[in-house]
Structure formats: structure tokens, C-alpha cells
Amino acid sequence: MTPLALDDVLIEVGTFGRFQLRQFLLMILPLVFNAFSNLSYVFTAADLKYRCYIPECEKRSDVAYLTEWLPAAVPFERNQPTGCERYEPFVNITSDYIQCHASDFNHSAIMRCYDFVYEDKAATTIVNEFNLTCDENTWKITLVGTIHSVAQALALLLGGLFSDRYGRKWALLLCLGFGSTLGIIRSFSVNYEMFLVLEFLEPLLGSTMYTTAFILGQELVGPKQRVFAKSLCLVVFALGEATMGVIAIFIRNWRHYLLVLFVPGLVSLTFLWVTAESVRWLLSKGRNKEAFSVLEKAAKTNRKTLSESTLKYFATNDYQRESPQLPANPSFFEQMAEVFRFKRLTIRLAICSFCWFTNVMVYYGLTLNSVTLAGDKNVNFILITLVEIPGAVCMNFILNRFPRxxxxxxxxxxxxxxxxxxxxxxxxxxxxxxxxxxxxKMAISFSFGVLYIYTAEIFPTNLRQSLLSLCSMIGRLGSIVAPQMPLLAKVWKPLPMTLFGSIALLSAFAILEFPETSNVRLPNTASEAENLKQNSFDSDLLHEIGQFGRFQVRQYGLMVLPIIFNALFTLSYIFTAGNLEYRCLIPECEQPATDVYNPTWLNVMVEFYIDERCQRMQYISNDTLLDGECSDANLNSSAIIPCDEFVFKTEDTTIVRDFNITCAHNDWKLTLVGTINNVGQFVALPIAGYLSDRFGRRWILLVSVAGSALFGLLRSFATSYEMFIAMEFLDPVVGSTMYTTAFILALELVGPKMRVTGNNIISCAFSFGEALLGLLAMYFRDWRILLRILYIPGFLSLPFLYTTVESVRWLLSKNRKDEAFTILKRAAKNNGKTISQAALERFNSIETKCGSTRSLQKQNYSYLLREALSNSGLILRVINCSFCWLTNTMVYFGLSLNSVTLTGNKYLNFILVSLIELPGFLLMQLILDRVGRKKTLFTTLVLSGLFCIVSVFIAGIDAPALHLTLFLLSKLSITMSFGTLYIYTVEIFPTNLRQSLLSTCSMFGRIGSMIAPQTPLLAKIWNPLPMILFGCLGIASAIATLQFPETLNNELPNTIEEAMNIQGNDIPATGR
Structure with a gap:
């Protein structure tokens, strides 16, 4: 009997009908929550502007950040008071609080201060709450993002394993549930250590939200709709990021901010329960009956009818996997062993991982640095995140017209x-x-979106999420580095952009080694992934059920939810741990309760400068003065004393204010939030990928959303920094697989021609989540409220996500043909299609191609892993993919994190950096299916790297708009690279290992997101250092991508052999 491909059935059920739309709508929640989880530390661990409190010149009850007398008491740098140093007052100071004079202070003696006045009194982050002020604490602030990324990297591999092992749906639910819970707990952190631990645990348990939701959305979409599906994910994530910025604007307290971000995650679990499991996963696990049920439901929802051949095919229980010698239920290690047996697949994985590292590092680096741009940091963040949406829209048009x-x-x-x-x-x-x-940011968002599609298309179904998680995990190394970019900026301000540009260009050249996957069926095995080429197995079936009909639209609609949640959850720390502007409280001149950040006496001695904002000059007299009477005559300029109290510029509250994380010696605590978050993702991804490939995508997705929402909500009640950091870790640990699981669920049921569209949907959803994060952060300035607003919807979404269908490819790879056929029938019915007799016969005769049913029933995950590990080509592909993931993750998140450091409103910068992803996705949509995955990934990485490096050379130019433009272009490029890498990772790995290998790549990508939160520390060493790092990594990853096979017009490989024999076809697949 002629073999029947899943893509044939998807065409019958409708490639993107109401069923897929519903699925994608459900995936919105975890995608948005993932955005919240990924970047919440941008605001919760955000640095603040502050100066030393001058008790000789001001009262605490009535302080202002800038006053006329302030230059007499505090050294100035670049027309701003230094944060941790002040002039030593003369002991005989007699000034009152009304006037301070230069004669009151000894300008030759600079003192360290421990009390501060913050510019934004309303804002609280862990900086002012945990007293992480001054340069000696900068590393603590950047460590937040790095720890977050470390957790993400670990989580991605684990999440991929869990997703490939136990299904995408459970992985998504667990990630969302645990991530939200830990995020909520983090809001109750009582100290920096607790905050950091929770910042690690949250991504560890919830950071696979995105990949899980992405895969759930992609796997049930026809080939022609994959780009559109990915675009939806990217848009939702970008909106989730932008939402974070908006929330940060209104909720200035980091505890409230975390609650706003993570409480919805728990609520969304009630909706996500309806998410259908990945049909591909069900089939890869031999659960054909469940897969058939999902397909049947999809067909019915899409108003399609499965053909007699498809019905007969599933009825005879003949859909089996290749490699008949494999034992039943192969373990992850056996499937990985099979991957490493193939040289091309191994190289592909290596390049993919590097590209992920580049995309993640540049993406998060730009996002994190957006709050450092000139202007309102919340507005900047929102702009940086919203810019991902046009990127996703562009990707939707480009990827279906140009090769990946x-x-x-x-x-x-x-x-x-x-x-x-x-x-x-x-x-x-x-x-x-x-x-x-x-x-x-738009460029890197575009690149990121392409990378997601690319990754999904170059790896087989049974290892798709595992390898995607692996690449993403390596990519998390980039997000680990990204939070440290501020340290590089201290060395040389343009250094972060130089790094971003260089690494993006390097990744762009590496991407040329990828096979083209445009219009190629998703590979179900390592063999198919190794030898990607256009064949009739996938496309025929997907064409018959509809490549992107109502069924796929419903699936994508559901997957949008976890994608948005992933965006909200992943980046919530940008605002909850965001630094605040503050200065020393001058007790001699003002009362502790002062709300005047710039009193008139503050600017008296403008000619004196000190480096620390937590030190001030000693006041000569110990007499308490009245406001406004501080005089420079009473300053001892030779005595610098530390500040004990601070005056915040705004009322924003992040963990800085709540946990008193002020001054340089506490900076590491703020950056640690993002790092811990990414560490949690790093830890979670491999586990989630394994569980998803083992037990299905659907359940993993539900668990991810529920877990992330739970921990995110708990984080909003953190009573100390230690509790906050613990919740920040646990949130991504359980919820970071949201994205990869939703991505694979969405992508695997999409035909080759629609993969880019499907990928763009996911990417746009993530960008929307990012922008939403920035918008929410703009209006919710209390970090606790913000977290609750972000995470509560996660719980509410669970009932919707529960209706998500399981991956048909996963069901088929697990020998669950009946379940797969049910889903295909449902998809065909929903899409108004009918599965033809010929397609059904081909589907039923798959055993002729794959071997006897009895032999295949002996397959087990361990055997497949051993087979994968014995294939050197597949090993190299995983390594390369992981490096690409590391680059993409580090650059992507590095740019996102650094966006709040750009000149201007940090919220707008963040939103812009998020929204720039949308045109990136649109460009990816237009290009990917025309020029192929490999060329697209290479070019976007190169451009991302070049833009970052070019920014280094203009660092000394006073042109904030130009710097922001380059930053946005870098983010645009890395977004396109990331999107392409996602698709690529799915397409180059086989079905039975797809999520595991995707999670592996994503896990290594998380190393990039671990580093990303630390990039602010690099900026303190040398300001351009982060951009230099991003640029170099981008170029390196670009070169690494040259080892990838082209997957354009190829089906998704189902076996390792198929994955390793991918042959690019630049001729677009034609419909039937």
C-alpha cells in the first residue's frame, strides 16, 4: 500500500482551519506568559537612577532627586549626580535644610554613601528593595538575567525531553503552571538570595512554554501555513513583551509587577486544558487512535471530511515509524544516539545551536538594553518589543516567497x-x-522567528522538541550572557552593540550550511531529517486536510496563549528587577521622607565629580539643617562617605526598592535575576523536551503554563530577594517549555508552504507578549501588581489550552495511529476537506516503507537516542544548531534586556525593541519560502552582527535616534534569525526526537539568555562591549549555519535517516 503522509491528512482536515486557529488562540496564553517570564527581570531587576542622600541638606520626608544645592554635596557626571559618592561635610556645618553651599563640604574628600535618593520614587525594583546600589552590586543585578537564562538553558533540554517523551500538551501545562507559581512566589521574596533562587527556578520549570506552544501550534498546520503559524507565535510573543512594558509603566512596584505577570498564567491553565495534543507526537508514540481523534476533531471543526483512504489507513493501524529494528518506546538517549549516527544531522545541530545562541543573545541583549535607551524606559521597552510584530508580519510574507x-x-x-x-x-x-x-531588534526578531521554523523543519518529529530545546538551551547561553552586557558597556559603551553585531554576522555565515526547508515536509525520523527533500509522505496528507485551514487556525489560536505567556513570563524580570534612578539621601539637608529628587541645593557644586552614586561628600557640620539651607561651604570635598539612605526619582517599585538593592555592590543581584531566570530555562528545556517527545506536546504545554503561572504569581508575594530569586528560577524551570511545546504543536500540522506563516504567528504572538509586557509595566509600576497581572491570565487560559489537540506527528511517531487519524479526520472536517482514498492507502501502507509493525512496536526512546548518538552527522547538526540557538538567544535577549538602558523612556524602548520583531516576522514570511532557510538564517545573523558592531563605532556620536535605529535593526535581524532557526530546527530533526533535540538546542540557547542579563555589567566595563559580543556571536553563528542542509520545500523528517538525508529544493511546493 502506498505510504500516506501526515501532511496529506492535514490537507484533508484543512491546513489552517478553525481547529488550528483555536489551537493557536490557546497557544497565545503560554506564548505571552513566556514573554513575561523571559524578560520580567528587565523591570524587576532594573537599575534605578539614584544619588546619595545628604542629611545635612535635605529631609528624608521631602527629598528631590535634583536640587540646586546638590552639586555642592554630590559629584556630578554627565550632568547627573553620581549614585554612591558624596563630598565629606565639614564638622562645623551650620547650614539648615534650605540652603547647602559648596563651602559646607570638603570637595577633596569623597565619601561612600549608603542612603540614597531615587529619581523615580514610585518605582521599586530589587535594586532599591534589596539595596543593590553602586558599582559593587552591579553584578548582582546583571546576575539576575544570567541566572534566569541558565535556568532556561537547563529547562529547555529537560522540557524538550519531557515534551517529546510525554507529549506537548502536558509539557505546556506543567511549564505554565510551575512557571506562574514560581513567578508569584518570587514577588514575595524577602531578600536578594531568595529572589535569585526563584529567578532560577521559574525558568527552570516553565521556560519551555514557548517551544512547547510553538510546536503544538506548528505540528497541526499544513506546510504552506507554517510560516504564517510561526508569524502568529512571534507576534503574540512580541505583544507579550510589549505588554510587559505597558504593565511596567503603570505598576512600578516590582512585586506587584510580578503578580500581574504571573497570576494570569495560573488562571490560563483552565483554558489550556482544552489544547489538543500534537498529532505528530501521538503518531510518533504509536498512539494512533488519539492522533486520529485529534485529526477527526480538526476535520470536523474545519468542516472537512477525511477521505476513505485515510479512514481505512488509520483503521488498519498501519501508520508506523521507520527503522523497524528499533525497540518499542525508544528512550531519548537512544534516539539521540540515532541522531549522532548521521554526520550532516550532527553538524546541523551544532550550527543550529550556535545560531540559537546568537539569536537569543542578541534578541535578549537588545531587549534588556532597551531600558537603557534615552527616554522613558517603559516606553522604550514597549517599542523594542512591539517592533517584533512588523518583523513577524514581514516574515509571514517573506518566508513563503524566499528560501529559509x-x-x-x-x-x-x-x-x-x-x-x-x-x-x-x-x-x-x-x-x-x-x-x-x-x-x-526587528531584524533579530525576524531571524529568531525564521530560526524557530528552520529548527522545526530540519529535525525529525520524534526528536523535534528535544533538539529544538537543545538548540534553545544552547541559545540560552546567549541569554545568560545578555544580562551581563551592562558590564561591557561600563568598559566601553558601544561594546554590547559591537558584540551583538559581530556574533549576528558570524551566525549569518554559519546559517549557509543549513539545508533549505521551505515547502519541505517536516521530517519524522532522523533519516528524513538527515536527507531533507521533498517527498509525498507529508505534503499529500497535509494538502488533503488543508495546510492551514480552520483546524490549524484554531490550533494556532490556542498556541498563541502560551506564546504570549512565555513572552510575558520570560522577560518580566526586566521590570520587576529593573534598576531605579536614585541618589543619596542627604540627612543634613533633607528629611528621609523627602520626595524632591533634585532639590535646588543639589546643583551647587557642578564642577565636582565622583564615580559612585552611593557616595557623597561629607558635610562639615553635624547640625541638622532645614530644607534648602545646605551650602557648599559646609562640604568637605576631600571626604567621601557612603550613603545610608536613598531618594528615588520616581514612585516606581521594583525589587531594587523593596529589597534595597542599591549601589554598585548590589548590581550583581539585579543582573542575577535575569541570569537565574535563564538558568531555570536552561535546566527546564532538556527535561521538558524529553517529556514532550516522550509523553506528548499537549500535556507538557498545560503543565508549563500552569507551573509558570503559579510560580510567577508566588513571586509577586516574595518577602525577600532570596525568595524572589528562588521563584524567578522555579518559574522558567516549570514553564519555559511553553514556547517550544506550543511552537511544535502548532508547526507539526502545518504544510511546508505554511510553516513560515505558522512560525510568524507564533513569533508575532511572542512579540505581542513582549510589547504587552512593556505596556503593562508602563502603567503598573509596582512590580508585585505587575507580576499578578501577567501571571493570573495563565491560569485562566488552561481551560482553553486543554482543548488543544496533540501533535499528529508525535502520535504517529509513537505508533498511536488511531489517535493521529482521529485528529487528521477532525482537521480535514474542520477545514472542509476530504482525505482521498489514495492518500489513505499511502498512509496505511507506511509499514511498507518503514518495516513491519511488529518490529516497530519494539522501538524505545533509548534505542532511538543511541542510534542518534551514533550518527556523527546528526551530532554535528545538534552541536551547530545549539550554537546558533545560543547566539540567537543571547543576542535576542541581550538586545531586549539592553533596550531599557537606551536613551529615552525605557518602557517605550522596550516596546519598540519588541515591536520591531513584527516587521522582522513579516520579512521572514516574505523571504523564507523564496530564498530558503539556510540563506535567510545566514543573512539575518550576519546583519544582526554587523548592526551590533557598527553601533560600536558610533558610540561616541551624540545621536540617540541613530543608536536606537541600529539597536532596532539588530533586534530585527536577530528576530528574523531566531524565527528561521526555530523553523529550521523543526525541519532538520526527526519526529521521534524533534522536540527533544529542539529542546536540547534551545537549552544550549538558554546559555545565551543566561549571559544576556549580565551584559549590563559588561557595559560598565566598556559600554560597547555587549554589542561587540552580540555582533561577533552573530557573525560566528552565521558561518556555522553554512553547515546546515537547506530544508526549503522539504517535508519534516520522521526518522534519523530522513533527517540526515535532507536535500534542499528551492522550487516551491505546488498545491494540489
């Missing part, structure tokens, strides 16, 4: 170039810097 490889190459190259261009822009030209920043 070229699209990925161009987006990374653009991002790299824009990052490097910012080096030549004067620093005063803030609008140009912002524009460059936004375009960089």
Missing part, C-alpha cells in the same frame, strides 16, 4: 550591521540610536 536559509542569513546580517552602525552614531543623537536599536 537566505532569509535567516539576511536577517542576521542586517541585525549585525545595524548593531555595528550604532558605533558611528554620536551619543547625543538619541533618536537615531533608538531607531537603530529598534531596527536591530
Amino acid at each position: 536559509r537566505m532569509t535567516q542569513f539576511v536577517s542576521l546580517s542586517v541585525c549585525g550591521v545595524l548593531c555595528l552602525v550604532t558605533l558611528a552614531i554620536p551619543e547625543d543623537d538619541t533618536w537615531i540610536h533608538t531607531a537603530m536599536f529598534i531596527f536591530s
Whole structure:
């Protein structure tokens, strides 16, 4: 009997009908929550502007950040008071609080201060709450993002394993549930240590939310709709990021901010229960009856009818996997062993991982640095995140018209170039810097979106999420580095953009080694992934059920939810741990309760400068003065004393204010939040990928959303920094697989022609989540409230996500043909299609191609892993993929995190950096299916690297708009690269290991997201250092992608052999 492909059935059920739309709508929740989880530390561990409190000149009850007398008491740098140093007052000071004079202070004696006045009195982050002020604490702030990324990296591999082992749905639910719970707990952190631990645990348990939701959305979409599906994910994630910025605007308290972010995650679990399990996963696990039920439901929802051949095919229980010698239920290690037996697949995995590292590092690096741009940090964050949406829209048009490889190459190259261009822009030209920043973010978002599709298309079904998680885990190394970019900026301000640009360009060249996967069926085995080529198995069936009909639309609609949640959860720390502007409280001149950040006496001695904002000059007299009477005559300029109290510029509350994380010696606590979050994701991804490939995508997705929402909500009640950091860790640990699981669930049921569209849907959803994060952060300035607003919807979404269908490919890879056929029938019915007799006969005769049913029933995960590990080509592919993931993750999150450091409103910068992803996704949509995955990934990485490096050369130019433009272009390129990498990872790995290998790549990508939160520390060493790192990694990853096979017009491989024999076909697949 002629073999029947899942894509044939998907065409019958409708490639993107109401069923897929519903699925994608459900996936919105975990995607948004993932955005919250990934970048919440941007605000919760955000640094604040502050100065030393001058008790000789002001009262605590009535302090202002800037006053006329302040220069007499505090050294100034760049027209701003230094944060931790002040002039030593003369002991005979007699001034009152009304006036302070230069004569009151000894300007030759600089003192360290321990009390501060913050510019934003309403804002609280862990900086002011845990007293993480001054340079000696900078590493603590950047460590937050790094720890977050470390957890993400670990989580991605574990999440991929769990998702491939136990299904995408459970992985998603667990991630969302645990991630939200730990995020909520983190809001109750009582100290920095607790905050950091929770920042690690949250991504560890919830960071696979995105990949799980992505896979859930992709696997049930026809080939022609994959790009659109991915675009939806990217848009939702970007909106989730932007939402974080909006929430941060209104909720300035980091505890409230975390509660707003994570409480919805728990609520969404009630909706996500309805999410259908991945049909591909069900089939890969031999659960054909369940897969058939999902397909049947999809067909019915899409108003399609499965053909007699399909019905007969499933009825005879003939859908089996390849490699008849494999034992039943192969373990992850056996399947990985099979991957490593194939040289091309191994190289592909290596390059993919590097590309992920680049995309993640540049993406998060730009996002994190958006709050450092000139202007309102919340607005900047929102702009940086919302810019992902046009990127996703562009990707939706480009990827179906141009090959994946070229699209990925161009987006990374653009991002790299824009990052490097910012080096030549004067620093005063803030609008140009912002524009460059936004375009960089859009480019890296585009690249990220392409990378997701690419990753999904180059790996087989049974290892798709595992390898995607593996690449993502390595990519998390980039997000681990990204939070440290501020440290590089301290060395040289343009250094982060130089790094972003360089690494993006490097990844762009590496991507040229990928096979083209545009219009190629998703590989179900390592063999198919190794030898990607266009064949009739997938596309026929997907064409018959509809490549992107109402069934797929419903699936994608459901998957949008976890994607948005993933965006909200992943980046919530940007605002909950965001630094605040503060200064020393001068007890001699003001009362502790003062709300005047810049009193008139503050500017008396403008000619004196000190480096620390937590030190001030000693006041000569110990007499208590009245406000406004501080005089510079009473300053001892030779005595610098530390501040004990601070005055915050705004009322924003993050963990900085709540946990008193002020001054340089506490900076590490803030950066640690993002790092811990990514560490949690790093830990969770491999487990979630394994569980997803083992037990199905659907359950993993539900668990991810529920867990992340739970921990995110708990984080909002953190009573100390230690509790907060613990919840920040646990949230991604249980919920970080949301994205990969939702991604694979969405992508695997999409035909080759629609993969880019499907990928863009996911990417846009994530960008929407990012922008939503920025918007929420803008209006919810209390971090606790913000977290609750972000995470509660996660719980509410669970009932919807519960209706998500399982991956048909996973069901088939697990020999659950009946379940797979049910889903295909449902998809065909929903899409108004009918599965033909010929397609059904081909589907039923798959045993002729794969071997006897009896032999296949002896398959087990361990055997497949051993087979994968014995294939050197597949091993190299995993390694390469992991490096690409590390690069993409580090650059992507590094840019996102650094967006709040750009000149201007940090919320707008973050939103812009998020929204720039949307045009990146749109470009990816237009390019990926025309120029191929490999060229696209290569180009986008190169551009991302170049933009980052160029920004280094314009660092001394006072052109904020130019710097922002380069930043945005870098983010745009890395977004396109990331999107391409996701698709690529799915397409180059086999079905039975797809989520495991995707999670593995994503896990290594999390190393990038671990580093990303630390990039602010790099900026303190040398300001351009982060961009240099991003640029170099981008270019390196671009070169690594050259080892990937082209997957354009190829089916998804079902076996390791298929994965290793991928042969690019630049001719678009034609419909029937």
C-alpha cells in the first residue's frame, strides 16, 4: 500500500482551519506568559537612577532627586549626580535644610554613601528593595538575567525531553503552571538570595512554554501555513513583551509587577486544558487512535471530511515509524544516539545551536538594553518589543516567497550591521540610536522567528522538541550572557552593540550550511531529517486536510496563549528587577521622607565629580539643617562617605526598592535575576523536551503554563530577594517549555508552504507578549501588581489550552495511529476537506516503507537516542544548531534586556525593541519560502552582527535616534534569525526526537539568555562591549549555519535517516 503522509491528512482536515486557529488562540496564553517570564527581570531587576542622600541638606520626608544645592554635596557626571559618592561635610556645618553651599563640604574628600535618593520614587525594583546600589552590586543585578537564562538553558533540554517523551500538551501545562507559581512566589521574596533562587527556578520549570506552544501550534498546520503559524507565535510573543512594558509603566512596584505577570498564567491553565495534543507526537508514540481523534476533531471543526483512504489507513493501524529494528518506546538517549549516527544531522545541530545562541543573545541583549535607551524606559521597552510584530508580519510574507536559509542569513546580517552602525552614531543623537536599536531588534526578531521554523523543519518529529530545546538551551547561553552586557558597556559603551553585531554576522555565515526547508515536509525520523527533500509522505496528507485551514487556525489560536505567556513570563524580570534612578539621601539637608529628587541645593557644586552614586561628600557640620539651607561651604570635598539612605526619582517599585538593592555592590543581584531566570530555562528545556517527545506536546504545554503561572504569581508575594530569586528560577524551570511545546504543536500540522506563516504567528504572538509586557509595566509600576497581572491570565487560559489537540506527528511517531487519524479526520472536517482514498492507502501502507509493525512496536526512546548518538552527522547538526540557538538567544535577549538602558523612556524602548520583531516576522514570511532557510538564517545573523558592531563605532556620536535605529535593526535581524532557526530546527530533526533535540538546542540557547542579563555589567566595563559580543556571536553563528542542509520545500523528517538525508529544493511546493 502506498505510504500516506501526515501532511496529506492535514490537507484533508484543512491546513489552517478553525481547529488550528483555536489551537493557536490557546497557544497565545503560554506564548505571552513566556514573554513575561523571559524578560520580567528587565523591570524587576532594573537599575534605578539614584544619588546619595545628604542629611545635612535635605529631609528624608521631602527629598528631590535634583536640587540646586546638590552639586555642592554630590559629584556630578554627565550632568547627573553620581549614585554612591558624596563630598565629606565639614564638622562645623551650620547650614539648615534650605540652603547647602559648596563651602559646607570638603570637595577633596569623597565619601561612600549608603542612603540614597531615587529619581523615580514610585518605582521599586530589587535594586532599591534589596539595596543593590553602586558599582559593587552591579553584578548582582546583571546576575539576575544570567541566572534566569541558565535556568532556561537547563529547562529547555529537560522540557524538550519531557515534551517529546510525554507529549506537548502536558509539557505546556506543567511549564505554565510551575512557571506562574514560581513567578508569584518570587514577588514575595524577602531578600536578594531568595529572589535569585526563584529567578532560577521559574525558568527552570516553565521556560519551555514557548517551544512547547510553538510546536503544538506548528505540528497541526499544513506546510504552506507554517510560516504564517510561526508569524502568529512571534507576534503574540512580541505583544507579550510589549505588554510587559505597558504593565511596567503603570505598576512600578516590582512585586506587584510580578503578580500581574504571573497570576494570569495560573488562571490560563483552565483554558489550556482544552489544547489538543500534537498529532505528530501521538503518531510518533504509536498512539494512533488519539492522533486520529485529534485529526477527526480538526476535520470536523474545519468542516472537512477525511477521505476513505485515510479512514481505512488509520483503521488498519498501519501508520508506523521507520527503522523497524528499533525497540518499542525508544528512550531519548537512544534516539539521540540515532541522531549522532548521521554526520550532516550532527553538524546541523551544532550550527543550529550556535545560531540559537546568537539569536537569543542578541534578541535578549537588545531587549534588556532597551531600558537603557534615552527616554522613558517603559516606553522604550514597549517599542523594542512591539517592533517584533512588523518583523513577524514581514516574515509571514517573506518566508513563503524566499528560501529559509537566505532569509535567516539576511536577517542576521542586517541585525549585525545595524548593531555595528550604532558605533558611528554620536551619543547625543538619541533618536537615531533608538531607531537603530529598534531596527536591530526587528531584524533579530525576524531571524529568531525564521530560526524557530528552520529548527522545526530540519529535525525529525520524534526528536523535534528535544533538539529544538537543545538548540534553545544552547541559545540560552546567549541569554545568560545578555544580562551581563551592562558590564561591557561600563568598559566601553558601544561594546554590547559591537558584540551583538559581530556574533549576528558570524551566525549569518554559519546559517549557509543549513539545508533549505521551505515547502519541505517536516521530517519524522532522523533519516528524513538527515536527507531533507521533498517527498509525498507529508505534503499529500497535509494538502488533503488543508495546510492551514480552520483546524490549524484554531490550533494556532490556542498556541498563541502560551506564546504570549512565555513572552510575558520570560522577560518580566526586566521590570520587576529593573534598576531605579536614585541618589543619596542627604540627612543634613533633607528629611528621609523627602520626595524632591533634585532639590535646588543639589546643583551647587557642578564642577565636582565622583564615580559612585552611593557616595557623597561629607558635610562639615553635624547640625541638622532645614530644607534648602545646605551650602557648599559646609562640604568637605576631600571626604567621601557612603550613603545610608536613598531618594528615588520616581514612585516606581521594583525589587531594587523593596529589597534595597542599591549601589554598585548590589548590581550583581539585579543582573542575577535575569541570569537565574535563564538558568531555570536552561535546566527546564532538556527535561521538558524529553517529556514532550516522550509523553506528548499537549500535556507538557498545560503543565508549563500552569507551573509558570503559579510560580510567577508566588513571586509577586516574595518577602525577600532570596525568595524572589528562588521563584524567578522555579518559574522558567516549570514553564519555559511553553514556547517550544506550543511552537511544535502548532508547526507539526502545518504544510511546508505554511510553516513560515505558522512560525510568524507564533513569533508575532511572542512579540505581542513582549510589547504587552512593556505596556503593562508602563502603567503598573509596582512590580508585585505587575507580576499578578501577567501571571493570573495563565491560569485562566488552561481551560482553553486543554482543548488543544496533540501533535499528529508525535502520535504517529509513537505508533498511536488511531489517535493521529482521529485528529487528521477532525482537521480535514474542520477545514472542509476530504482525505482521498489514495492518500489513505499511502498512509496505511507506511509499514511498507518503514518495516513491519511488529518490529516497530519494539522501538524505545533509548534505542532511538543511541542510534542518534551514533550518527556523527546528526551530532554535528545538534552541536551547530545549539550554537546558533545560543547566539540567537543571547543576542535576542541581550538586545531586549539592553533596550531599557537606551536613551529615552525605557518602557517605550522596550516596546519598540519588541515591536520591531513584527516587521522582522513579516520579512521572514516574505523571504523564507523564496530564498530558503539556510540563506535567510545566514543573512539575518550576519546583519544582526554587523548592526551590533557598527553601533560600536558610533558610540561616541551624540545621536540617540541613530543608536536606537541600529539597536532596532539588530533586534530585527536577530528576530528574523531566531524565527528561521526555530523553523529550521523543526525541519532538520526527526519526529521521534524533534522536540527533544529542539529542546536540547534551545537549552544550549538558554546559555545565551543566561549571559544576556549580565551584559549590563559588561557595559560598565566598556559600554560597547555587549554589542561587540552580540555582533561577533552573530557573525560566528552565521558561518556555522553554512553547515546546515537547506530544508526549503522539504517535508519534516520522521526518522534519523530522513533527517540526515535532507536535500534542499528551492522550487516551491505546488498545491494540489
